[in-house]
Amino acid sequence: MIIYLELILQAGLLIAAIFGFVVGFRNKEGIKVFIGLISAILSFLMGILVIKLPAPxxxxxxxxxxxxxxxxxxxxxxxxxxxxxxxxxxxxxxxxxxxxxxxxxxxxxxxxxxxxxxxxxxxxxxxxxxxFGGADIPKKSLKQLKASYTYKDPQDDRAGNYYAGCEIAKNDIQVNGTDLDGNTTEVTDFTYSPQILQSGKNDIKISYTLVNGATINTHLYIEATQPKLIRLKADCKEKTWFSGVELSNDDLTVKGTYEDGTEKEVTGYALSETKIKQGKNKIVVTKDGLSVEVIINAVDKDSITEEEKENNDDINTANDIETNVRYTGRLQEEGDVDYYKIQLEKKGKIVLRFKHAKIDSGYTYWQVYLLGMDETEKTGMDVTGEQSESVSSAVRVVPGTYYVRVTSNSYSDEKYILTVEF
Missing domain, CATH: 2.60.40 (Immunoglobulin-like)
Structure with a gap:
């Protein structure tokens, strides 16, 4: 920048001298101005000669x-x-x-x-x-890599490092490099990919970047397997079991612990019994040579009777009930309504069963209906005094929340027995 300024300054002085010469010549002072011009040109040439560019x-x-x-x-x-x-x-x-x-x-x-x-x-x-030669010659770079993987077996429920889905840890990879002189040294600043093991043979690429930007590579082959199931545990989903019910895999929650320490839900297991009997049932769940017992205590569905709990006159205050259990209730007064709430965890069919003491009349005394969440009627029946036991038509249902509504037409204060058969 300084050199550029010097050149500009010298050129400026020369231009000023020429301008002065022209003005002076017009004023008939040519000799004096001509001498000034010659001096400016000589000064410019000397300025140029003394400018020296720096060497890089x-x-x-x-x-x-x-x-x-x-x-x-x-x-x-x-x-x-x-x-x-x-x-x-x-x-x-x-x-x-x-x-x-x-x-x-x-x-x-x-x-x-x-x-x-x-x-x-x-x-x-x-x-x-x-x-550039001399004592500052850089350290020799590497020409070859060799990598190995440290396999770890699971101990005390800790995960091994060769299972499918395992993330490879860098400290489990040992990489050695050979330099141009044949010497071997440990390499730590390497990269590797992919990092998640898949089932079967995995080709892991190991890379090391040289100083000049080039890379040298090697391959690490890791055989990954699916972890074996080492433990089972099982629980029942339903709270109350009744004799005569068919048991299926959907009724149980079965989880397995695997060699890599993970726990997840198990499917495709076998059951030793599927028909539930009254009393204590010992069900054996079997999967991959392992087994676990589930104890199910079942009762006769006709032996259990629960009572309605007031106030249940509104859908928001409905009694929580279980399927296949008998509940007794009574409409307290004309215009009274009883609501019951059922929570289903699996799909199936529902039938409403309604019993009462016989009344010698053909009038409709009770209207019993199954409702969905939006209070639309799914199935139901009008019950007359002469019908001591009434059964609704069956309706298919999916998991969710349902309600039973009991209202009166011609009022009766007789007790009733309601069963939601699922």
């Missing part, structure tokens, strides 16, 4: 990967590289990559001004590193 410095990047040329004065730099005996000047804009041993020359230049030329002998090592 040739160095290299810290990673030994390229040649860097710079000058503190911020003037344009030119360089040339000798290749097969030929060389030409080029403008320098960024660090120069060199592929073979050669000579690099550099200079600064502004218009016709040039600095002195500087040069350096540059050596390119076998590993791609750039060197």
């Amino acid at each position: 410095q040739i160095t290299r990047l810290e990673d030994y990967s390229a040649i860097k040329i710079y000058t503190d004065k911020g003037v344009p730099i030119q360089y040339k590289i000798r290749v097969d005996g030929k060389e030409e000047w080029k403008e320098y804009t960024e660090p120069i990559k060199i592929k073979q041993t050669t000579v690099v020359s550099a200079r600064t230049r502004i218009f016709l001004y040039k600095s002195e030329e500087v040069y350096r002998d540059v050596f390119v090592e076998d590993n791609g590193l750039i060197d």
